[in-house]
Amino acid sequence: MSEDTVAHAPGTARSALEQDARALTAQLAGVRARLDRLPPRPDRSAAQQHVARRLLTEARAVREEFLRRHVREVYATLTEGLSRVPRVADLLAAAARHYPGLVPAEADLAADREREQRAKEGWEIDQGIFVAHVLDDRPSGRHLLHAMTRPRQRAxxxxxxxxxxxxxxxxxxxxxxxxxxxxxxxxxxxxxxxxxxxxxxxxxxxxxxxxxxxxxxxxxxxxxxxxxxxxxxxxxxxxxxxxxxxxxxxxxxxxxxxxxxxxxxxxxxxxxxxxxxxxxxxxxxxxxxxxxxxxxxxxxxxxxxxxxxxxxxxxxxxxxxxxxxxxxxxxxxxxxxxxxxxxxxxxxxxxxxxxxxxxxxxxxxxxxxxxxxxxxxxxxxxxxxxxxxxxxxxxxxxxxxxxxxxxxPQDAFRRYMANYAREQGYCAHSQAVADNLDRTWTR
The missing domain is CATH 3.90.226.10 (2-enoyl-CoA Hydratase; Chain A, domain 1)
Known part of the structure; x- marks a missing residue:
């Protein structure tokens, strides 16, 4: 079977996707409820920080597994069978609406935007995970590269x-x-x-x-x-x-x-x-x-x-x-x-x-x-x-x-960017970046 061929019949794939999406939403809602009972990140004790990291890691593992199974169907749904060409930001917004919990909601992102880098919860990491899976899937990734190299409306x-x-x-x-x-x-x-x-x-x-x-x-x-x-x-x-x-x-x-x-x-x-x-x-x-x-x-x-x-x-x-x-x-x-x-x-x-x-x-x-x-x-x-x-x-x-x-070759660039989307999210929200920035200001 070709790498670009979906491994299931359309109806079967859609049914499995919908069932797994409901399970994903329910599982992530439970993780999120436990996370919300903790204080904001800057106010957490060391023990609470450990709990928060464990919960976020658990949630990301669930998202990774869901996307490994369904990213092509998800992308096809969000782009109406590749007929729409949303940029990354629009694609993520659509994913947040269609699959609650798969990527951060706008309210979570807005809250993080008000914080210094070291105080953020790091919801952007979950955006990077989603984009990484899209780019790593050959037909979806090629389509997203196409969308991102169209002229912007402002231009x-x-x-x-x-x-x-x-x-x-x-x-x-x-x-x-x-x-x-x-x-x-x-x-x-x-x-x-x-x-x-x-x-x-x-x-x-x-x-x-x-x-x-x-x-x-x-x-x-x-x-x-x-x-x-x-x-x-x-x-x-x-x-x-x-x-x-x-x-x-x-x-x-x-x-x-x-x-x-x-x-x-x-x-x-x-x-x-x-x-x-x-x-x-x-x-x-x-x-x-x-x-x-x-x-x-x-x-x-x-x-x-x-x-x-x-x-x-x-x-x-x-x-x-x-x-x-x-x-x-x-x-x-x-x-x-x-x-x-x-x-x-x-x-x-x-x-x-x-x-x-x-x-x-x-x-x-x-x-x-x-x-x-x-x-x-x-x-x-x-x-x-x-x-x-x-x-x-x-x-x-x-x-x-x-x-x-x-x-x-464009596929080499696509694969590089798939890794970059995930790893840059983790890097940007790491303790090392916060410490490096503080050292820069101290100097």
């Missing part, structure tokens, strides 16, 4: 304004068009272009606009001129995740960690999805090459962007890193992609031991295409644009797709 609403004005200010991100190039500029100046929920949503909208506008054939990613006192008047590419917001509990598993990798970054790498066919390597409806211009540093998420670019121009004194060991989280798809640039050993040093990589070094030249003096970045970027055009965009896109299929 479609802004497209006419962008075409008329050639610029849209999205707050922490700006996008403008000039001479066929779509310039996406980081301008989250208060935090040196560190990333958070708001900037991520704005970035995806900006990427969508570049992909949607037929006048544009190439995208360029760069940091804006900083206003921060230490860097005033200089450009900064990116300072990674906003640790202030992470400590305050304002970084979301869905709106940041998952949306970022499945949305903005994946759209730069693979473009907008076309008609869903279920194929392993569907052709994108809109795909364009991207260039990054790096000033000062590309920390964490900033470095991750470089790994999906077609050309990277960097200031000679700049450096890149993926300081996941210091933060205690998984650095997006950096763990998937960095080893093929610099080798596994150096990738381990960067991810686990916070090793900085100067761009003007043999290791750095494996990540960036050109390391030039600061005053030459604009000219080097223009040369890269003209070089791509001289090759011919049809050829560029064909070769870009061929390279991508050889080094990161």
């Amino acid at each position: 479609e609403r802004l497209l006419e304004e962008f075409r008329q004005r050639d610029a849209v200010d999205l707050g922490p991100i700006a996008v403008h068009h000039k001479n066929g190039v779509g310039h996406v500029t980081f301008q989250n100046h208060r935090y040196l272009n560190a990333e958070d929920d708001t900037s991520n949503q704005a970035l995806e909208t900006a990427v969508d606009l570049v992909l949607l506008d037929d006048r544009i054939d190439i995208g360029v990613l760069r940091g804006g001129v900083a206003t921060h006192p230490k860097w005033a008047g200089r450009r900064v590419f990116g300072a990674g995740i906003n640790l202030t917001h992470l400590r305050q509990g304002r970084i979301s598993l869905v709106d940041f960690f998952l949306d970022r990798e499945l949305g903005a970054v994946n759209k730069m790498y693979r473009g907008h999805s076309g008609t869903f066919t279920g194929e392993a390597e569907p052709r994108g409806a809109r795909e364009k090459p991207w260039i990054a211009a790096v000033d000062a540093f590309a920390i964490g998420g900033g470095c991750q962007f470089l790994l999906v670019m077609d050309h990277v121009v960097a200031q000679r004194e700049a450096y890149v890193n993926l300081p996941a060991g210091r933060e205690g989280i998984i650095p997006g798809c950096g763990v998937l992609r960095l080893p093929r640039f610099v080798g596994e050993q150096l990738a381990r040093q960067a991810v686990l031991f916070n090793r900085d990589i100067p761009v003007d070094s043999p290791e750095g030249r494996m990540i960036v295409s050109e390391a030039v003096p600061a005053e030459e970045i604009d000219a080097a970027t223009d040369r890269a644009v003209e070089g791509l055009r001289a090759m011919g965009l049809t050829s560029v896109l064909a070769n870009r797709r061929a390279l991508r299929m050889s080094v990161e």
Whole structure:
């Protein structure tokens, strides 16, 4: 039997699903009743914390088993036989309505959003478990990847304004068009272009606009001129995740960690999805090459962007890193992609031991295409644009797709993201992350 074939007759599968869903709801309601008798997490004694962890572990084991048996039928139900294309957030909301207890209700998530990271109950972990099972199921996962690479409605609403004005200010991100190039500029100046929920949503909208506008054939990613006192008047590419917001509990598993990798970054790498066919390597409806211009540093998420670019121009004194060991989280798809640039050993040093990589070094030249003096970045970027055009965009896109299929097939990305959805939830709500953030503030 094919991996993509449901193992039961439709009626039998539906009956088993409904029966198991009722049992799931009843069992989880009992676990939840015991959990609700405990004080809020910050007020629990050590013994009560132990009880809470045991109850949450028990509930997650029940969800894991249910999803192992039924994820394909569940996803088909929530998407009306794959005819609907909900994003992750909408899919989770529908799952909460259709299968009470399977994923957190909005009230639980809202309560956790009001708490600092170390005080949260960690309901997002259960969201990550659900998304992991969906992505791990081949037909469901391919369909969800398709949904997440469709243009966002906000971008479609802004497209006419962008075409008329050639610029849209999205707050922490700006996008403008000039001479066929779509310039996406980081301008989250208060935090040196560190990333958070708001900037991520704005970035995806900006990427969508570049992909949607037929006048544009190439995208360029760069940091804006900083206003921060230490860097005033200089450009900064990116300072990674906003640790202030992470400590305050304002970084979301869905709106940041998952949306970022499945949305903005994946759209730069693979473009907008076309008609869903279920194929392993569907052709994108809109795909364009991207260039990054790096000033000062590309920390964490900033470095991750470089790994999906077609050309990277960097200031000679700049450096890149993926300081996941210091933060205690998984650095997006950096763990998937960095080893093929610099080798596994150096990738381990960067991810686990916070090793900085100067761009003007043999290791750095494996990540960036050109390391030039600061005053030459604009000219080097223009040369890269003209070089791509001289090759011919049809050829560029064909070769870009061929390279991508050889080094990161979509199913490999899907499986990575299935693991990432589950593990990032556990990491973000771990004691280690809370302690690491506290140490950062103490320093």
